[in-house]
Amino acid sequence: MSLPEWITKLKDKNIEIHKRGNNYYAYRITSVYDPIKKRSKKITKEYLGKITPDGIIPPKYKRDLQSVGVLEGGNISLINHFAQGIRKPLFEIYGTDAESILASAIIKLAYGAPIKRFQFHYERSILSHIYPNAHLSKNTVSELLDAVGSNLHNQRNFFEYLSKSSSYMAVDLTHIFSDSNKMGINELGYNPDHIWNPQINLLLIWAIDNHHPAFFKVLPGSINSVSSLINGIKESGLKNVIVVGDKGFFSAENIEMLENSQIHYIIALQRTLPFLKYPGDSAYKHYFIYRNSLQWWREEDVSGRRVIIYKDKAIAAEEEKVFFQKGKEVGVSEQEYRKTRNRFGTLAVITDLGDSPERIYELYKGRKDIENAFYALKHGIDCDKTWMQDAIKLRGFFFIAFISLYLYTRILDHLSRKGLLSEYSVPDVLSYLSSVHVVETGGMRFWSDIPKSCKELIEKLEISITQKL
Structure with a gap:
């Protein structure tokens, strides 16, 4: 529905406009999550009144309460x-x-x-x-952003306060697209969505034990590497920062760069890496319980580095079922099954930390918190795109x-x-x-x-x- 300009000025994500005849009416709306339907549903909260070029005329019962502010x-x-x-x-x-x-x-x-x-x-x-x-x-907000954005010393002082009581920090990068043509730091860059648009990168350091962000840095959009993580960590001045990486992060070069910079890491490993061995269940002699799930584990020394292999037998059974379901469609040989069955339900990580395997597992799973934080930053707090010109x-x-x-x-x-x-x-x-x-x-x-x-x-x-x- 095309709306006159004097109406669009009043339009807001929480205001819905209805047209009846030649008149326009405003309603306050919201949305709540329906746990049964597993999706949001719209709720009309109240009728605000008739819209005129002079503004919204409240209904009579509200006009009678003009002396009352809500x-x-x-x-x-x-x-x-x-x-x-x-x-x-x-x-x-x-x-x-x-x-x-x-x-x-x-x-x-x-x-x-x-x-x-x-x-x-x-x-x-x-x-x-x-x-x-x-x-x-x-x-005045524009002036405030200038004052805050130009004083990185004050920002660091605040970040130091947030990090005082947390023993470990995790770090990660994300991208945010920007259509501004005046900033100079939004550059064409690679991102997991494979979209080649001008973007900004955000480095976020996360307090794992306290479940909150502790530091951020805005980076040019073309920078997306281990070196940018290392530089960001050094600039933060924070201690006990861990690079907690997924399976795509691992390479011998990346590990060496982190070790040379004396930065801790927990990196997941692809199951098909040739140096990983997968014996039968009897080789997993130790276990702990994580969120009501039994996690078995074993350790290996790979070229002087610590590798821990975890196995969740419940997940292994599910993966085995999926393997055979797919096998019915494309055909799977017994040899292929024997080759892969001991990998089912496993997670291998390489780390330089001396903590217990249970603690290492908890720290790795804490990566989900930082992923959720990025999602909230880009979607819930409406920062996915920015039109800032400075x-x-x-x-x-x-x-x-x-x-x-x-x-x-x-x-x-x-x-x-x-x-x-x-x-x-x-x-x-x-x-x-x-x-x-x-x-x-x-x-x-x-x-x-x-x-x-x-x-x-x-x-x-x-x-x-x-x-x-």
Whole structure:
């Protein structure tokens, strides 16, 4: 449906426009995850009113309450609860700019909004009371990004604070496409999607034990190698960083570069590498339990390096079944089966760490956290494409996005510890709580009635979302 310009100015991802006759009407919508259908479903939350060139005319019952202000509060209150752990270092490092940084990061997480809408969401939520000295107009945010992006020393001080209590760090790279033609760091580069577009690379270091990001660096799009990882790790100044790589990362050259730089590694190995041996099950004499799954293991010394082979017999049985199912279609000889059967259910890793095989396995599996973090950064926090026209502003922008990601992971970790991830995702929780409002009237502020579904969620979270105003 083609809409007049005076209507498109009001259009937002949470506002749906309906046309009836010659008139246009606005509705507030949201989406929640349906665990039964395993997909998101749209929910119409409220009728906002008739749209005119002068704006939205609320329905009569709302016009009767013009003296009453209603602010979004539940979602902001939850995010701000998890922001308390980084308030002190941000205020110590950034002074009065800390309010604008935190408010911007919270808006980015809560709404995925572009910079031009920061002020809109700030004024219509309790953020304007939590951080009254934040300045979020388009121009002031642009100045903020310049200030933050140009001072890498301050960023490093903040990263050092985040890394203090974690014993091990993992590192990885991802790409983000950019259509800007003025930055100079977005370059044609290789990526796993095999798309040859201008892109930026992001290096992210992850606190494995604490489940949160600890450092990031923006790199030119053409840089995607072990040397860029090594340089990023050195620049971070962080200790105990581990390169946790998948099977495509391994090569003798890469291992030597990491060892020469004294950087720890855990790298998965392709099952078909000639130096890997696969004896029968009786050779796996040790085991541990990981997330209710029995993991058997054995060790080998390969040219003076430590190789651990894990075997999950439940996965082995499943892979064997799939092997024969495919064999019915294409034909499999008994010789081929004998050659491959002992590989089923195995994972081999090469590492320079002296930790126990169980700890090595946990650290390797922690790689999934950083992959999920990249997904959240590029999709949930709406950073997959950037139209920034200035490299310094871009670094400032991603510092804001980094803090949003940190807050996202804090909520995610809380949901995991409370056993709620099978019911709610982070976007689900924020969507539900966005319907919990603060009412302003007569110089007073108080929480409105809380919907039953939100009450149940708040009880499960065991966090005082509706604290005293």
